Amino acid sequence: MMLIPPMVFFQYISFPKLFYHSIHLFMRLKKIAAGISLLLLAACGTSTQKEATNSDASFDAFKERFMDIYWKQNPSAAIYIGYGKYCDTLKIPDSTAFAGDAAFNKLYLDSLHHFLYDDLSANNKIDYKILENQFRSSIWYIDTFKIQQWDPSSYNIGGECYEIITQNFAPLDVRLKILSKHIEHADEFYKAAFQMIRQPAREHTDLAIAQNKGSMSVFGDALIDSIKKSSLSIAEKDTLRKRMTITADAINDYVYRLKKLLDDKKAAFRSYRTGAELFNQKFKYDIVTDYSAKEIFDKAVAAKNIYHKEMYNIANELWSKYCGGTAKPADSLLLIKMVIDKIALHHASPQHFVDTVKKQVSDLQHFIIAKDLFNYDTSFPLQVRIMPAFMSGVSLASASFPPPYEKEAVTYYNVSDLTATPAAKAESALREYNDYTLQILSMHEAMPGHCMQGVYNSKSPDIIQSVFQNGAMVEGWAVYTQRMMLENGWANNAPEMWLMFYKWSLRECCNVIVDYGIHCMDYSKEDVVKLLKNEAFQEDAQIDEKYHRATVSQVQLCSYFTGASEIFALRDEYKNKMGDKFSLKNFHEKFLSYGSAPVKFIKEMMMQ
Numbered sequence: 001m002m003l004i005p006p007m008v009f010f011q012y013i014s015f016p017k018l019f020y021h022s023i024h025l026f027m028r029l030k031k032i033a034a035g036i037s038l039l040l041l042a043a044c045g046t047s048t049q050k051e052a053t054n055s056d057a058s059f060d061a062f063k064e065r066f067m068d069i070y071w072k073q074n075p076s077a078a079i080y081i082g083y084g085k086y087c088d089t090l091k092i093p094d095s096t097a098f099a100g101d102a103a104f105n106k107l108y109l110d111s112l113h114h115f116l117y118d119d120l121s122a123n124n125k126i127d128y129k130i131l132e133n134q135f136r137s138s139i140w141y142i143d144t145f146k147i148q149q150w151d152p153s154s155y156n157i158g159g160e161c162y163e164i165i166t167q168n169f170a171p172l173d174v175r176l177k178i179l180s181k182h183i184e185h186a187d188e189f190y191k192a193a194f195q196m197i198r199q200p201a202r203e204h205t206d207l208a209i210a211q212n213k214g215s216m217s218v219f220g221d222a223l224i225d226s227i228k229k230s231s232l233s234i235a236e237k238d239t240l241r242k243r244m245t246i247t248a249d250a251i252n253d254y255v256y257r258l259k260k261l262l263d264d265k266k267a268a269f270r271s272y273r274t275g276a277e278l279f280n281q282k283f284k285y286d287i288v289t290d291y292s293a294k295e296i297f298d299k300a301v302a303a304k305n306i307y308h309k310e311m312y313n314i315a316n317e318l319w320s321k322y323c324g325g326t327a328k329p330a331d332s333l334l335l336i337k338m339v340i341d342k343i344a345l346h347h348a349s350p351q352h353f354v355d356t357v358k359k360q361v362s363d364l365q366h367f368i369i370a371k372d373l374f375n376y377d378t379s380f381p382l383q384v385r386i387m388p389a390f391m392s393g394v395s396l397a398s399a400s401f402p403p404p405y406e407k408e409a410v411t412y413y414n415v416s417d418l419t420a421t422p423a424a425k426a427e428s429a430l431r432e433y434n435d436y437t438l439q440i441l442s443m444h445e446a447m448p449g450h451c452m453q454g455v456y457n458s459k460s461p462d463i464i465q466s467v468f469q470n471g472a473m474v475e476g477w478a479v480y481t482q483r484m485m486l487e488n489g490w491a492n493n494a495p496e497m498w499l500m501f502y503k504w505s506l507r508e509c510c511n512v513i514v515d516y517g518i519h520c521m522d523y524s525k526e527d528v529v530k531l532l533k534n535e536a537f538q539e540d541a542q543i544d545e546k547y548h549r550a551t552v553s554q555v556q557l558c559s560y561f562t563g564a565s566e567i568f569a570l571r572d573e574y575k576n577k578m579g580d581k582f583s584l585k586n587f588h589e590k591f592l593s594y595g596s597a598p599v600k601f602i603k604e605m606m607m608q
Helices: 022-044 056-073 075-081 095-112 122-145 158-166 172-182 186-196 202-219 221-229 234-263 276-287 293-323 332-343 350-370 423-432 437-445 450-459 463-467 471-487 495-520 525-535 540-552 556-581 584-592 599-607
Strands: 382-386 397-400 411-415
Touching: 056 075, 056 095, 056 122, 056 463, 075 158, 095 122, 122 276, 122 463, 122 599, 158 172, 158 202, 172 221, 172 234, 186 234, 202 234, 202 540, 221 234, 276 293, 276 471, 276 495, 276 556, 293 332, 293 495, 293 556, 332 495, 332 525, 350 382, 350 411, 350 423, 350 437, 350 471, 397 437, 397 450, 411 437, 411 450, 423 540, 437 450, 437 471, 437 495, 450 471, 450 584, 471 495, 471 556, 471 584, 471 599, 495 525, 495 540, 495 556, 525 540, 540 556, 556 584, 556 599, 584 599
Parallel strands: 382 411
Antiparallel strands: 397 411
């Protein structure tokens, strides 16, 4: 799982919103849009707006101007993406701000439609489609999905403050001054956030409490030490410390209010289930594929049955090695589970978990260089670290990679601190991430999965394709690399490795089944547990984590299987097209050159 900023979902990334009266904002945006149209007319020197928008030069100029205006409208999102110009702004998430955001996207959608799509270059056609989906998606999130009303975890400034402190876009003193300005109105932010909440989901309220508590660590000893070491004036240091105290009080008050809301027996809460109609709409905007959600669900069910057959053949081969003194059960799934249970006993200890991961990452880096699978840039630093507290509560591991506007940032492979986890839960997690599946996890999150793709994304020459990242492409790539590495000889084709690979593949297709099943087919927790335990062979800790993820997210769990399926299909088509000229390295380099655009759009470019 890549880091979600808040990371890919800019549609609702951080809903701190700018303080405007909606009518004034609407008129201001109309002037901006009109100004852009006039600039386009002047650039082309034609008599009609339609003619003015034909050229790629005009479209490129539009994109350049638009991106700065976009980040000014979405300063918290700009922080995550490494655009430092508006880092000191904290938008207050009140109702007029959300109305202003919807108006902003409607106006720019209209401006986009002034361009004649057929007259644009192939690359600009992709940008056109990405922007069109972005505008429509943002409008839908605010006006229809209304996540700002029922997801209290949408409001959390910990992540963006952490990025201001740790990103290297400016010297420490400058970043501390920016942080001081950014949190100046933190109390207003959290008061407005709580006022926006209407009938929240209990699950999202619990998550908001846990993650906002985690955000307190951002303002802890490390920041205090940085302030002491800085060259800020005494007055500047005092002001920052006072604002940190006010921010901490605001976070604690928000947490207190949410807890009180949960305890209120008269309070109304909505179900975390979106229902089929909203799920299908969200699937369309988030995934961007020609498949429907139901079609992907059906493909996932079919894949599950195929994986079971492959796993039975391998487990049957390994039976004598791991279960030699036991009679084989007639039930094929039970036979698979018995072999997996034996293999799962081989795992790292909680104390050595992080060191084991570090060694795996090093081995993976050497492997992809030796096999010449990529033009791998070893100058980009990759660090394994304990997952920061404000990121925790969703998964055991994640990736944080360089934002597009900050080319020199460190790439992080974040892992949970299992020494701080109760012994029984840690043991369950380690059986799930045993000596074999932990290698797959490191492929997925680090090399050559998210961390590597993130580096390529930051190098992409097209800022639209780099900034508006498609989750199915990003997660699909990480899944694709797992099989690709085994195909190229990782682990010397050990049957244990392939068995655990298929177990991991079951996880990805069952992600779809659980996600769609919960939100569209009213799957109960018992249904999910039965599926994941009996048919996906998952440990209790992983089952609990997956069920929790499915209750606090929607559609995202479909992105892995969908994206990987499309990438494998594209690779096959591209190989047929290139014939004897096909090179796996060339395919990887070409595919990754399109930033994080939807696979559907990348295919159009590669197959034209």
